[in-house]
Amino acid sequence: MRGVTSLAEEHRNVPFECRGCWHVWEEEYLVRHVDDRHGGESEVWLVAGQRVPPPPHGALCPHCGSQQATTFPDGYLSRHPELIPPIGPVVPDATPLISPVRKRAAHHLT
Ligand SMILES: [Zn+2]
Numbered sequence: 001m002r003g004v005t006s007l008a009e010e011h012r013n014v015p016f017e018c019r020g021c022w023h024v025w026e027e028e029y030l031v032r033h034v035d036d037r038h039g040g041e042s043e044v045w046l047v048a049g050q051r052v053p054p055p056p057h058g059a060l061c062p063h064c065g066s067q068q069a070t071t072f073p074d075g076y077l078s079r080h081p082e083l084i085p086p087i088g089p090v091v092p093d094a095t096p097l098i099s100p101v102r103k104r105a106a107h108h109l110t
Pocket of ligand 1 (some may be wrong): 021022062
């Protein structure tokens with residue numbers, strides 16, 4: 001018998017924050033819910049098909065390489081979009097501490 005179709009899988013984007021440099025980033029995990037055969041359910045976390053420890057364990061800051069990362073609660077970043085680094089070319093930032101009240105980039109109407 002092959003193929004277990006009852007497995008529930010979900011993609012989860014887990015937001016992390018580095019305790020070393022306060023860099024914020026997301027990692028995409030595949031979370032597989034498996035029956036542990038004891039009436040419970042356990043989760044298997046995968047990245048690129050490789051089993052990894054559940055976050056924040058195993059997370060590595062892409063900015064400074066620190067392993068001292070912490071996770072945000074689900075949905076945290078959607079309430080704090082200012083924490084999400086802009087998508088695009090990485091520009092060296094001399095001020096890594098971003099004010100939480102940073103204003104939106106002003107689009108001046110001319
Ligand atoms: Zn860092």
